Amino acid sequence: MLSVSKPTPQGTVRPAMPHVPPAAAIPIGGAGTGSIRNFSIIAHIDHGKSTLSDRILELTGAVEERSMRAQYLDSMELERERGITIKAQNVRVSWRGHTLHLIDTPGHVDFGYEVSRSLAACEGVVLLVDAAQGIEAQTLANCYLALESDLTIVPVLNKIDLPAAEPDLYASEIERVLGIDSGEVLAISAKTGEGVEALLDAIIERIPPPGGDPHAPLQALIFDSHFDQYRGVVSSVRVVNGRLCAGDRLRFMHAGGLHLSEEVGLRLPAVTPTDALGPGEVGYLIAGIKDVAEARSGETVTSAAAPADAPLAGYDDPKPMVFCGLYPVDGDEYPDLRDALAKLRLNDASVTFEPETSGALGFGFRCGFLGLLHMEIVRERLEREFGLSLIATAPSVAYRVRTDDDQELEVDNPSDLPAAGQIAEIAEPMLTVSVLTPSSYTGAVMDLCQSRRGSMTSMDYLSPERVELRYELPLAEVVTDFFDQLKSRTQGYASLDYDHAGYRAERLVRVDILLNGEPVDAFSAVRHRDGAYPYGKAITAKLAELIPRQLFDVPIQAAIGGRIIARETVKAKRKDVLSKCYGGDITRKRKLLERQKEGKKRMKAIGRVEVPNEAFVSALRLDQ
Amino acid sequence: MTVLDCASPAFGVYCHIPFCTHRCDYCAFATWTDRNHLIGDYMASCRRQARELAGGMPPVTSVFFGGGTPNLVPPSLLGDVLAELPLARGAEITVECNPDLVTPEQMQAYRALGVNRISLGVQSAVPHVLDVLGRRHDPQMVTASVDAVRRAGIGQLNLDLIYGTPTESLADWQRTLVEAIDLGPDHLSVYGLTPEPGTPLGDDPSRRPDDDEMADKYLIADELLSRVGYEIYEISNWARPGAQCRHNLLYWQQGSYAGIGCAAHSHRGGRRFWSVRTPERFIAAISAGTSPMAGSEELEPDERRVEALQLALRTSVGVPADALPDDVEHLLEPAAGGRLKLTARGRLLANEVAVRLGLPSEQ
Ligand SMILES: Nc1nc2c(ncn2[C@@H]2O[C@H](COP(=O)(O)OP(=O)(O)OP(=O)(O)O)[C@@H](O)[C@H]2O)c(=O)[nH]1
Numbered sequence: 001m002l003s004v005s006k007p008t009p010q011g012t013v014r015p016a017m018p019h020v021p022p023a024a025a026i027p028i029g030g031a032g033t034g035s036i037r038n039f040s041i042i043a044h045i046d047h048g049k050s051t052l053s054d055r056i057l058e059l060t061g062a063v064e065e066r067s068m069r070a071q072y073l074d075s076m077e078l079e080r081e082r083g084i085t086i087k088a089q090n091v092r093v094s095w096r097g098h099t100l101h102l103i104d105t106p107g108h109v110d111f112g113y114e115v116s117r118s119l120a121a122c123e124g125v126v127l128l129v130d131a132a133q134g135i136e137a138q139t140l141a142n143c144y145l146a147l148e149s150d151l152t153i154v155p156v157l158n159k160i161d162l163p164a165a166e167p168d169l170y171a172s173e174i175e176r177v178l179g180i181d182s183g184e185v186l187a188i189s190a191k192t193g194e195g196v197e198a199l200l201d202a203i204i205e206r207i208p209p210p211g212g213d214p215h216a217p218l219q220a221l222i223f224d225s226h227f228d229q230y231r232g233v234v235s236s237v238r239v240v241n242g243r244l245c246a247g248d249r250l251r252f253m254h255a256g257g258l259h260l261s262e263e264v265g266l267r268l269p270a271v272t273p274t275d276a277l278g279p280g281e282v283g284y285l286i287a288g289i290k291d292v293a294e295a296r297s298g299e300t301v302t303s304a305a306a307p308a309d310a311p312l313a314g315y316d317d318p319k320p321m322v323f324c325g326l327y328p329v330d331g332d333e334y335p336d337l338r339d340a341l342a343k344l345r346l347n348d349a350s351v352t353f354e355p356e357t358s359g360a361l362g363f364g365f366r367c368g369f370l371g372l373l374h375m376e377i378v379r380e381r382l383e384r385e386f387g388l389s390l391i392a393t394a395p396s397v398a399y400r401v402r403t404d405d406d407q408e409l410e411v412d413n414p415s416d417l418p419a420a421g422q423i424a425e426i427a428e429p430m431l432t433v434s435v436l437t438p439s440s441y442t443g444a445v446m447d448l449c450q451s452r453r454g455s456m457t458s459m460d461y462l463s464p465e466r467v468e469l470r471y472e473l474p475l476a477e478v479v480t481d482f483f484d485q486l487k488s489r490t491q492g493y494a495s496l497d498y499d500h501a502g503y504r505a506e507r508l509v510r511v512d513i514l515l516n517g518e519p520v521d522a523f524s525a526v527r528h529r530d531g532a533y534p535y536g537k538a539i540t541a542k543l544a545e546l547i548p549r550q551l552f553d554v555p556i557q558a559a560i561g562g563r564i565i566a567r568e569t570v571k572a573k574r575k576d577v578l579s580k581c582y583g584g585d586i587t588r589k590r591k592l593l594e595r596q597k598e599g600k601k602r603m604k605a606i607g608r609v610e611v612p613n614e615a616f617v618s619a620l621r622l623d624q
Numbered sequence: 625m626t627v628l629d630c631a632s633p634a635f636g637v638y639c640h641i642p643f644c645t646h647r648c649d650y651c652a653f654a655t656w657t658d659r660n661h662l663i664g665d666y667m668a669s670c671r672r673q674a675r676e677l678a679g680g681m682p683p684v685t686s687v688f689f690g691g692g693t694p695n696l697v698p699p700s701l702l703g704d705v706l707a708e709l710p711l712a713r714g715a716e717i718t719v720e721c722n723p724d725l726v727t728p729e730q731m732q733a734y735r736a737l738g739v740n741r742i743s744l745g746v747q748s749a750v751p752h753v754l755d756v757l758g759r760r761h762d763p764q765m766v767t768a769s770v771d772a773v774r775r776a777g778i779g780q781l782n783l784d785l786i787y788g789t790p791t792e793s794l795a796d797w798q799r800t801l802v803e804a805i806d807l808g809p810d811h812l813s814v815y816g817l818t819p820e821p822g823t824p825l826g827d828d829p830s831r832r833p834d835d836d837e838m839a840d841k842y843l844i845a846d847e848l849l850s851r852v853g854y855e856i857y858e859i860s861n862w863a864r865p866g867a868q869c870r871h872n873l874l875y876w877q878q879g880s881y882a883g884i885g886c887a888a889h890s891h892r893g894g895r896r897f898w899s900v901r902t903p904e905r906f907i908a909a910i911s912a913g914t915s916p917m918a919g920s921e922e923l924e925p926d927e928r929r930v931e932a933l934q935l936a937l938r939t940s941v942g943v944p945a946d947a948l949p950d951d952v953e954h955l956l957e958p959a960a961g962g963r964l965k966l967t968a969r970g971r972l973l974a975n976e977v978a979v980r981l982g983l984p985s986e987q
């Protein structure tokens with residue numbers, strides 16, 4: 001069942017700390033860790049983490065009222081536009097004589113690794129639950145992460161100002177599902193600020209201060225790094241033992257590099273240099289590094305002169321799950337795309353990319369992402385921040401292929417798949433998927449999962465109204481439009497979390513698409529044998545809709561191996577002419593032609609066929 | 625194609641009459657049905673503008689009163705504008721007319737003013753098609769109008785036709801063509817119905833003309849008209865030998881013309897410019913002595929050369945063979961002087977061909 005195996009760490013009551021004046025800017029620098037509390041705010045997406053961070057920034061006076069804005073810590077343009085957090089952010093504030101390091105984390109499942117990293121820098125978490133929604137998929141997932149790391153959990157129901165809020169109901173849900181005493185659950189409104197002071201007090205009371213020895217050799221954990229064009233790599237660090245001082249020579253224990261500590265400092269949230277960071281403190285480090293690969297999250301920083309014996313337990317970079325080809329619309333922009341990817345990777349080490357050539361699209365890169373949202377965001381950032389115009393091929397997963405001559409291959413581009421005759425076995429990545437849904441939608445969710453080749457592993461009632469369904473599902477089935485479908489079939493009420501679950505051999509085939517008789521590698525896709533024929537029919541029909549009529553008939557075929565399984569034809573265009581000249585208005589005519597010419601630039605010539613860029617994206621978002 | 629090569633330095637004047645009694649369902653022209661009280665002021669402003677511009681004009685070889693509905697305003701007011709212009713001997717003077725407003729007296733008055741060409745908005749000979757177009761005239765009015773033109777002794781007659789109206793069958797279209805031919809015009813303008821955004825026809829997807837049917841109808845027109853002796857000289861224009869519209873040709877030859885009135889376009893000294901769209905703003909500008917110009921454009925020499933090719937491509941003069949790539953070869957046929965012109969199927973795809981035009985490399 002769902003209740004957690006580990007007993008929840010109880011908040012132990014400590015003697016009240018002597019009252020010292022608020023002094024966020026005064027570094028502790030190793031003077032003692034008793035007044036420090038390090039915590040992350042974790043929750044399901046949209047349950048109010050960033051809004052709570054706003055209130056904390058306000059209450060503690062870290063941000064002046066006039067410079068306050070909603071979701072202050074969501075500083076990326078994309079975050080603000082989409083109203084979601086993509087990158088975790090840390091900030092140091094002070095409250096009643098204590099120093100608090102808080103980390104606001106993202107809730108979206110694609111960015112789960114940001115939560116894991118953040119937790120490595122904390123002793124506790126604030127687990128937020130929307131009091132009008134209750135526990136959702138990432139509430140569970142993130143709560144388990146916190147428990148695995150032995151962190152103190154401060155459970156909080158948020159949004160109690162909402163008329164639909166049912167704090168009592170969901171407090172007992174928390175007790176039943178997470179095994180946390182409902183009496184410990186705080187109730188707040190991050191919007192109005194109600195209950196936030198009491199929450200801050202509870203944080204101080206319940207979350208233990210960090211340990212650590214200021215006189216031991218330095219061990220500091222890098223839990224995030226980003227590239228700043230003026231300062232180079234700026235890393236977020238948590239000191240565990242010893243002191244991290246400006247001007248010290250440092251050794252990066254995993255990468256092996258030696259660097260000079262140019263600046264250490266605090267985020268208050270304004271960046272504020274300081275002399276040193278002591279045990280338990282969280283801040284930033286600038287060490288003249290130009291490549292984030294040399295200051296990966298999970299890295300342990302120690303002193304070059306008196307190094308620690310061993311690094312801290314690190315963690316691996318997350319592995320990409322979804323792949324697609326990215327190609328410049330204009331082939332001349334290939335070098336620009338390469339530079340842009342390299343720069344973007346400085347801030348997002350989870351993106352992978354490798355040069356790739358497509359017969360249809362020319363030179364581009366095969367890129368790996370953590371999920372579909374991540375893919376969409378990276379693509380948007382490349383276009384927006386680097387002024388590129390890109391074509392993305394259909395998302396694919398990485399297949400494991402054993403060939404007849406017993407070679408093992410990993411193939412993340414369908415067009416690289418060996419010919420069917422040479423494949424001894426092909427396996428695809430699997431997920432364990434957990435869906436939380438109101439019980440009235442159970443049937444709809446089951447239908448969806450079954451149609452995506454899922455097999456159910458468990459079904460548990462969190463309450464009479466709420467069910468958790470667990471499925472084994474092929475990743476490939478989830479990365480198409482599974483999430484959209486789930487949302488639309490449950491009117492937005494279901495939530496989803498997933499984890500890797502190894503590989504499973506399946507009867508998979510490659511479906512190729514031929515335009516005007518020529519195979520177009522960018523449209524190749526791997527499908528389960530049973531789904532190949534309907535897929536072929538659907539995609540040829542969709543392409544026939546998306547490809548405009550040309551000066552000649554264009555046959556569109558789907559094929560497995562050499563066998564055609566579906567065919568459509570886009571008939572030759574017969575009429576494209578401006579009939580009338582409006583009283584000598586030649587300008588209008590010329591501009592219409594210019595627009596038409598521009599339109600052609602948004603098409604990719606594949607052989608003689610002009611294919612609109614949207615076709616590459618939309619064709620593969622088939623509603624199945 | 626002697627007329628196209630006509631060497632005389634042609635100069636045209638277009639005068640826009642932005643008034644109608646009723647708005648047709650397809651029409652997006654700058655015209656209004658509720659402002660007829662402005663006619664007097666408007667025509668006086670046109671006259672004043674004509675007078676101001678006349679000094680800088682070469683002899684005017686063609687005048688075109690277009691609309692809107694020019695035969696809605698008293699003929700004498702058109703005459704007032706004409707009187708200001710330095711007309712060349714034998715200048716072509718056209719008035720665009722709506723059949724429902726044509727009278728014998730009106731035509732006689734035009735004749736007296738020197739009008740020698742009438743363009744009639746016939747559109748279709750089939751009542752249900754006229755209905756869908758939102759036209760107010762019936763086919764008898766067309767016959768009567770043609771009669772009036774002839775009796776008044778106006779030498780040149782054009783009929784405007786529209787094909788591709790929803791509900792129009794191939795037989796309907798054939799009937800329109802045959803009846804138009806029977807009326808014996810010197811010239812026919814045959815337009816594919818264009819769905820203009822903002823018009824009742826353009827905004828109703830269920831009333832969109834179908835491209836394949838449009839193509840069939842165009843080919844029918846091409847076939848029939850050439851069989852009875854009309855020669856095509858521009859995508860939408862057919863004429864008996866020697867009866868091409870000189871004013872129309874100016875547009876396709878990148879020629880010079882002056883616009884008078886609101887929403888009128890001018891092309892002079894390599895610059896294109898156009899006047900404010902509404903009659904009110906036009907009247908206000910003229911009475912304030914300020915320029916009614918709303919915008920202008922001057923192309924770079926190379927752009928101008930491409931524009932010239934784009935325009936010539938629409939005509940039977942055609943373009944130099946090396947201005948086009950091979951993939952449209954099948955849409956072209958030889959024209960005079962080693963040039964290439966569009967075939968009938970090619971004319972239907974003129975935009976596709978035009979966007980491929982490039983400046984021939986200089987040898
Ligand atoms: N009524 C009400 N709305 C709230 C409250 N807290 C947050 N919200 C709203 O909930 C939405 C999501 O808030 P965020 O703070 O961005 O949520 P988040 O958990 O940071 O979301 P992600 O970072 O994307 O996971 C916003 O529209 C907030 O205004 C609250 O206490 N009451």
Ligand SMILES: C[S@@+](CC[C@H](N)C(=O)[O-])C[C@H]1O[C@@H](n2cnc3c(N)ncnc32)[C@H](O)[C@@H]1O
Pocket residue numbers: 579580650651652653690691692693694720721722723744745746747784785786815816817818819820
């Ligand atoms: C400027 S209109 C004015 C003529 C006159 N008012 C009449 O309607 O008879 C000239 C011609 O343009 C054509 N026309 C106008 N709008 C059109 C459209 N949307 N599609 C095709 N032809 C159009 C019609 O054939 C019309 O006769």
Ligand code: SF4
Pocket residue numbers: 643644645646647648651652653655691692693722745
């Ligand atoms: S088609 Fe002619 S009559 Fe009809 S609204 Fe347009 S200008 Fe007026």
Ligand SMILES: [Mg+2]
Pocket residue numbers: 049050051074084085104105106107
């Ligand atoms: Mg957030």
